[in-house]
Structures are given as C-alpha cells and as structure tokens.
Amino acid sequence: MGVEGIGARVTRKEDKRFLTGKGRYTDDMSVPGMKYAYFVRSPYAHARIRGIDAAAAKAMPGVIDVLDGRQLQADGIGNLICGWMIHSKDGSPMKMGAWRPLAHEIVRYVGDAVAIVVADSSAEARDAAEAVVVDYEELPAVTEAVSALEAGAPQIHPEAPGNLIFDWEIGDGSATDQAIATAAHVTEIEIHNNRLSPNPMEPRATLGIYDTAEDHYTCYTTSQNPHVARLVMSAFYNVAPENKLRVIAPDVGGGFGSKIYIYPEEIVCLWASKKTGVPVKWTSDRTEAFLTDAHGRDHVSKVKMAFDADHRIIGLKVDTIANLGAYMSLFSSAVPTYLYATLLSGQYAIPSIHANVRTVYTNTVPVDAYRGAGRPEATYLLERTMETAARELGISPAELRRKNFIRSFPYQTPVIMNYDAGDYDASLSAAMQAADWDGFAARRAEAEGRGKRRGIGMSCYIEACGIAPSAAVGSLGAGVGLWESAEVRVNAVGTIEVLTGSHSHGQGHETTFAQLVAERLGVPLDSVNIVHGDTDKVQMGMGTYGSRSGAVGMSAVVKALDKVEAKAKKIAAHLMEADDSDIVIENGELKVAGTDKTVPWFQVALAAYTAHNLPSGMEPGLKETAFYDPANFTFPAGCYIAEVEVDPETGKTEIIQFVAADDFGNIINPLIVEGQVHGGLAQGIGQALLEEVRYDRESGQLLTASYMDYAMPRADDLPSFNLSHQNTPCPSNPLGIKGCGEAGAIGSPPALINAITDAIGNNNLTMPATPMKVWQAMRATH
Amino acid sequence: MAKVTLTVNGRTVSGECDDRTLLVHFIREKLGLTGTHVGCDTTQCGACVVHMDGKSVKSCSILAVQAAGSSVTTIEGIAAQGELHPVQAAFKEHHGLQCGFCTPGMVMTAVDMINRHGGKLDEATVRHELEGNICRCTGYHNIVKAVLAADAEMAAGRQAAE
Numbered sequence: 053m054g055v056e057g058i059g060a061r062v063t064r065k066e067d068k069r070f071l072t073g074k075g076r077y078t079d080d081m082s083v084p085g086m087k088y089a090y091f092v093r094s095p096y097a098h099a100r101i102r103g104i105d106a107a108a109a110k111a112m113p114g115v116i117d118v119l120d121g122r123q124l125q126a127d128g129i130g131n132l133i134c135g136w137m138i139h140s141k142d143g144s145p146m147k148m149g150a151w152r153p154l155a156h157e158i159v160r161y162v163g164d165a166v167a168i169v170v171a172d173s174s175a176e177a178r179d180a181a182e183a184v185v186v187d188y189e190e191l192p193a194v195t196e197a198v199s200a201l202e203a204g205a206p207q208i209h210p211e212a213p214g215n216l217i218f219d220w221e222i223g224d225g226s227a228t229d230q231a232i233a234t235a236a237h238v239t240e241i242e243i244h245n246n247r248l249s250p251n252p253m254e255p256r257a258t259l260g261i262y263d264t265a266e267d268h269y270t271c272y273t274t275s276q277n278p279h280v281a282r283l284v285m286s287a288f289y290n291v292a293p294e295n296k297l298r299v300i301a302p303d304v305g306g307g308f309g310s311k312i313y314i315y316p317e318e319i320v321c322l323w324a325s326k327k328t329g330v331p332v333k334w335t336s337d338r339t340e341a342f343l344t345d346a347h348g349r350d351h352v353s354k355v356k357m358a359f360d361a362d363h364r365i366i367g368l369k370v371d372t373i374a375n376l377g378a379y380m381s382l383f384s385s386a387v388p389t390y391l392y393a394t395l396l397s398g399q400y401a402i403p404s405i406h407a408n409v410r411t412v413y414t415n416t417v418p419v420d421a422y423r424g425a426g427r428p429e430a431t432y433l434l435e436r437t438m439e440t441a442a443r444e445l446g447i448s449p450a451e452l453r454r455k456n457f458i459r460s461f462p463y464q465t466p467v468i469m470n471y472d473a474g475d476y477d478a479s480l481s482a483a484m485q486a487a488d489w490d491g492f493a494a495r496r497a498e499a500e501g502r503g504k505r506r507g508i509g510m511s512c513y514i515e516a517c518g519i520a521p522s523a524a525v526g527s528l529g530a531g532v533g534l535w536e537s538a539e540v541r542v543n544a545v546g547t548i549e550v551l552t553g554s555h556s557h558g559q560g561h562e563t564t565f566a567q568l569v570a571e572r573l574g575v576p577l578d579s580v581n582i583v584h585g586d587t588d589k590v591q592m593g594m595g596t597y598g599s600r601s602g603a604v605g606m607s608a609v610v611k612a613l614d615k616v617e618a619k620a621k622k623i624a625a626h627l628m629e630a631d632d633s634d635i636v637i638e639n640g641e642l643k644v645a646g647t648d649k650t651v652p653w654f655q656v657a658l659a660a661y662t663a664h665n666l667p668s669g670m671e672p673g674l675k676e677t678a679f680y681d682p683a684n685f686t687f688p689a690g691c692y693i694a695e696v697e698v699d700p701e702t703g704k705t706e707i708i709q710f711v712a713a714d715d716f717g718n719i720i721n722p723l724i725v726e727g728q729v730h731g732g733l734a735q736g737i738g739q740a741l742l743e744e745v746r747y748d749r750e751s752g753q754l755l756t757a758s759y760m761d762y763a764m765p766r767a768d769d770l771p772s773f774n775l776s777h778q779n780t781p782c783p784s785n786p787l788g789i790k791g792c793g794e795a796g797a798i799g800s801p802p803a804l805i806n807a808i809t810d811a812i813g814n815n816n817l818t819m820p821a822t823p824m825k826v827w828q829a830m831r832a833t834h
Numbered sequence: 835m836a837k838v839t840l841t842v843n844g845r846t847v848s849g850e851c852d853d854r855t856l857l858v859h860f861i862r863e864k865l866g867l868t869g870t871h872v873g874c875d876t877t878q879c880g881a882c883v884v885h886m887d888g889k890s891v892k893s894c895s896i897l898a899v900q901a902a903g904s905s906v907t908t909i910e911g912i913a914a915q916g917e918l919h920p921v922q923a924a925f926k927e928h929h930g931l932q933c934g935f936c937t938p939g940m941v942m943t944a945v946d947m948i949n950r951h952g953g954k955l956d957e958a959t960v961r962h963e964l965e966g967n968i969c970r971c972t973g974y975h976n977i978v979k980a981v982l983a984a985d986a987e988m989a990a991g992r993q994a995a996e
Binding site for chain 2: 727766
C-alpha cells in the first residue's frame, strides 16, 4: 500500500469545494431565461378530478403558463413504470396500475401532482398554484396495507382487484411446514417494520432545458443514476430519444435510495420547458419531500421459527404484507421480494425456509428502496426472532447464534443466495469483546442502584450487495442489467481521467476511485480526476445504490486499467527495446524488470499521443473502456451490539454504547468506510428510536410532513460509535470488496430493540421505541 | 419591492427584492452565493446558517430587509480565497462531511460555537449545540470529532499568540 493507494486513510479530494461553499447542486444551477415551477398537488388521499380551472392562476403576475395532465397525455408522455417484473405464485404478472406524471382523472395520495405552474419567480409560481381551482370528488382512502387487503376496502387501481399487486412466494412451503410440525420448539412473533422517509438533506430538484434549434433536452437532476434516468425517460416516458436528452446529476446532497427513481417532476419540467419555451427549474421544499419522495420499509410479518431439541433451527416460515403505496415506484417490487426474502437465512444454516409476500396498494406515497432496501426488513425480522427464541429457550443470545452459524463456504441457502465467504464468529467475538459483554451484569447492577434499567442486545446481520450478475437478476425479473462501466483516459501529459457510471452523492468516489489508480500506476492522487454524473461525458452506466460502487464500479475501473496498462507496457517495451512481458509499473515509471532501464509514465502517455514511435500497427492514444458484470452478489456481514439505559420514570432510552464489528472484505479507504458505517448506524438508530412516517387513518393526511413532526436523529440523540473490521476478502471481484454503504442501517435496529426489551423485561415493543411506547411497555410488564 | 443594502463577506452589496424575500434567497439568488443551502422549511435543519453581526443565524428565518445595514458572513467568506478556516480544515481532516449539503451550515454553527465556548468544548456540549443542524450522512460522529479538534487547535493558537 502506498501513502495514497488502496487501504490508505486519505482525506477526501472533493472536500474543499463542499467546505468552501463551492459545491454545485441542482438548485444552484442557473441558466439564462430560467423560470420557476411549482406543482399543484392533491390535498386528498383519494379523489376523482372533476375539472381543473387555471384561468385565474394564468392571469396572475409573473405567470408564464399552467399545464395539466390532459395536455401531458395529449403530447404522448407516458406513464411511470416499475422496472422489475414479479409474478404471483399463480403465475400471473404483478398488477401495475397507471401512474400518470400529472394525474387528471384520479389522485391517489396526498401530494399526487395535478398541474405545473411556471412563473418568473418561485414565489409567484407558488402564489399562482394556490389560485388553480381543482374540483375534487373525495373518495374513501386506506393507508395501511393490512386494511387495504380487507373486504370492502377502498379500491385504488382498477388493474389491481382487492389492492393486491402480487402474492409471491419463495422456498419450500411443505418442507418448512413439516419442520415446524416436528419441532421441539417453535418461536412465533409478529414483526412491524416502520415506515420511513429517507430525507437526504438536499431536497430533490430538477432543471429542464429545451433547445428549440437542436430539438434537444437537458435535464439537471438530483439523481443517483443519471443514465438510468435518461434510459427510462427515453424508452418508457417518451420525453425524447436518448441522443436528444442529456441528463446531468451534478453534486447531489445524499440519496439513500430516494434519488434512484425517476419522479414525475423531471419528466414534467422537461416537457414544460418545451411547452413554454423557457428553462424550468423546480426545487422541492421539505414538506413536498415528505409528501412525494419514495418512502421505505412498511412491512408487517408473521414469523415461525422451528428448533430441534439441540436448539438448531430447522425451519423458518414468514408471511409478509408490504405496503407499496399508491403507485409502483421504479424498483418497488424487488424490495420486498428478491432484496428481502432471499436474505432470510441470515448468518444461519436453516434447512428449510418459506416466505410468502403480498404487496399492496394504499393511498400513500410510493414505497421503494431506502438504505438497505429489504435487507433491513429481513435482518430485523430474523434478529428479533433469534433474540426472542433465545429468551424462550433460556440460552444466551450469543450461544444460540453460534450454534446456528454457517461455517463453511460457499454455502447455498434455500432462498437463492450462495454465500461466498465470511467468518461470522469473528465479528460476534470481536463485538462482544469490544462491548465487554462479560462485564454487563455488573454494569446492569450498578445502573439498577441508580434507578435505571440497563439492557444489552445484539444483532448478527448479512446483506447482499452488488445486485448481480445481470443474467441472474434478469431471470428474476429485473428490467435492467446491473453491471458497471469505466473509461480510463490517460492524457498526453500523463494525467488521468476516470469516467465512471457510478455516481457519488456523499460516498467519496473522487477519492477512492483515484486511490485505485494511484495504487496501480504509482501516480499522485492529484493527477487523477474522476468524472461522473453526466450522460454526455460518461459512457452508459447504472449508477450508485445497493452498496455497489466499490464492488462493481471499481471493478470496472480495474478492467479498464488492465487494458491501459497492457498497452502502456507495449509502448514502454518498444521505447526501451525490451519485451513487454518484462515491463513493470512502479512509482509512476515503467521499468524493465531486473534492470535500471525506466521510462516515466508521462513519457509513455506522450508517446501514445505523438504517435511518432509506436510499435508497428498500434493505434495512437491511451484510453480504454470496460464493462464489468459481477459473477455473484457480495455478502457483507457483521455483528452489532447496543447497550442502553432506560429511565423508568420517562421511558427515555439512552444509548450507552454502540459497537459495530463488520466484514466488508477489502477496504480502499478506512476513513470513508467508517464514515459510511457511522451514517448507516444513525439511520438505523433513527428507525429504532425516533423515526416513523404516520398517516391519519381516516383522511389519509400525512401527519409527519416536516422536521417538527418527523423525528430526525440529532447529534444529541446519538453516541460516538465503536467500530472494528474482521475482513474476509470477497472472492467474486478483483478487489475483494463487499460494500459498506448500507450495513449500519441494516444491522442496527434489532440490536437496539433487543437491548431495550432486555432492559425493560417486555419483548412486546415496536419501532420506533419512543419514550411513550417504552414507558407503556414497562407498565404492561409491571 | 425593497432595496436592501448590507455588507456580505466584507463587501457592500445592494439589491432589489420582494418584501417577503428571505435572507437565504437573497444571498443565493441575488448575490449568487450558493454555498448557503436550504434543507427544510421549518427552521430545523440549519443548512442555511450564516453569521449576522458576529452571531450565527438561520438565514431562512430572517427577511432580507431585516438584514439591511448588517454585516453578514457566509461560508464563502470565513477564510481567504483558496485557504481553509481551522474549522473547515478539521472537517476535512476528520471526514466530517459526506454529501456536503449540510456542511456549510455545520461549519458556520461550529465557528460560532467555538467563538462562544472557546477551548472549553466537550462532546456533550458539542452534541447539544448541534441540535439545530441536521446531517443525514455522517451520524455526527466525525462532525463532533472535527469540532472538538478545531476548538483545541484554535485554543492552542490563541495561547501561542498570548
């Protein structure tokens, strides 16, 4: 490892611009003639639109135009789609209801977009939006998935009778039933996974620019995957052919999944730019973000876990109802199926597993992937069940887990996944040691002396990242391939640009991707620039989500570097009259191994571009592209331990310590990896203790539509974290990387709830464990 | 419409704006200083924190006209061009930022915090003082570290100067 290469704790190249206010986010963009958009949104959870009267609004000061869904449809703009086909167990395809970018017949959730107002200023657009008269006939609404399945529930889409989108299963039902029937012990539990709002700090924004002369569109947008946005807007929404649509995702202020999807606003602003002849910018406010950004989680599950007399798990049966909201968002169908049920084996050898998943329409914001996407739901279910089982069986939670750990690899689970490497004991032992698990009894006694209830809880998680290979996900219904691309462009003076289809919105790719190049070529970090986020600059790519940028995106860079190095060696061999198999690249020089002959990197680059003296038949230039399609998912895993103190007078939980022991495979930059874990933990702890999206059951109004009502984790809600790594390299990619972006959010909620339920002596507690709920749970016990 | 004249980052500036224009929008749209961000609409997130006459304020809850005649410092103005303020340097050193969106507000709050507590900050105080700044990326762990490190460094600097 060099000082700037793989494994080095390098501070980030991109920091200076963010620290000095020079970051460039979508809302910072300004172009000549630009006007501002405001969306008219449904105030009802479910209503029929009888008419829209925009005459008064159009006459207001500064208003350019007001456009509605009828006009949009007349111009041939298509409906939004879900890009992952799931079939029900009866073989029928999922029932996808129409999602119009601007609703003109039925609105299906509070916030559903109905019209766009374009005006000289955002304030004028907002004023005019209030003057648009929409005549609604209110319809009955339903916000909870279980209620939506009941007979007589309001019907949301004609395409989906009974609001059922699909009824899907995985695993061997009869073998699992058999295991449960013959078990020495069966643990049964109902699990609620609370609905969350991702809340990246930068609200969504988009700037649509139509160029009349070129018949060309430019879309600045807050996207985690600009190429996917372009593909979907071209192929499905008929905005423009791909060569007439440039999508730019500049600096993006966090995503956590919510900026994967193409939302109505991008499509409508592009279309409105053509209709009005002016560039149109829209920036969400925070309330709109709560009302329209895809939410996460919202599962209700019934679980049965069967044990033999020796406390080995012999079967797991899961019945889940997942709320997908009012429309099927882009990857919504994959989250409660292939990103969830395929992880139900956890870290354990379970011979039979069966999961049934029903997904349901409700009059709520569409639900899709949020940090972890399905894997937090699987982990929470499994680790709450394991803890409950340990308590019922009267054995220690660590012993029950150890007894059931998978210990030899590769391991084929009964639910598709083939785990390639791991050492679950190592993380469990490291976490227990770091938490001083053995000293807990004394700490609990000491706390009791102060009138506090102390508890400790663990969670052993596994996740699947990379989401690949493409052929495999294609066979499971994915509408896209999940490879990644890279171009390594060596300039004539030897500096390097890496163009990646990954997208950084906080992950630090400008640093870590450059570290890889520095490691390989021995050139300084400063001579390497990472280019991403612009479909005009970067070859097709799939973007960043699912902790895939390191494992998949950087592997593509490795492949491109391999090609660049091979060509550079040929040139160097030619210049030094040596054989290219004898050339090594070290410290920015190409050397003939075992001799003192060297040629500096920049001279090879220069030779490639002057082309005065290249090997016979070689093309000039030094630039290579590669596409990398993984051979398997990657499987990060680890063990988290939370220790809490509950105040019996108030029910308030204080986190005394939080220990995370993770196996991420090889690490490019520990500083950045630790930061990813910290952030994930904060979101997981937020889910466990603070956060919940709530709707009024009767009216379908969103009750948590601001930071006054939705409890985001603040600095004084969280402790400093205690991290360690027990890495086993991933065998399926060249860098041995597993991915670290989501682990914190996946592993932490059950550790917290296991700790709190341990403290209060009542296992019946749902997330978020607010002081009131904890206090009530304590009263119920005593 | 109102005409507003104030000092921003040491320069006298004036501009016409609606009476209802917030200081943050005046800074971003009239002055083109886009380092100050808007992350919410209820004065909770702190992405818009600037200093007004030496005190940290949320520029989303002040009208531009209220700032007339005052001296405002934004994230663009706390260090000389091309240099980093010790707080900015500490955020970089300790990886106290990821997506960068809350960062300008965090830095401005941290500078104000250090100005008020100079050399006496501890973790609990920093966490308490950050209550009005929300970060979704870092879990605050490295932000707290950075603020404490900057506080110690600036205190050492003051001591050396005495």
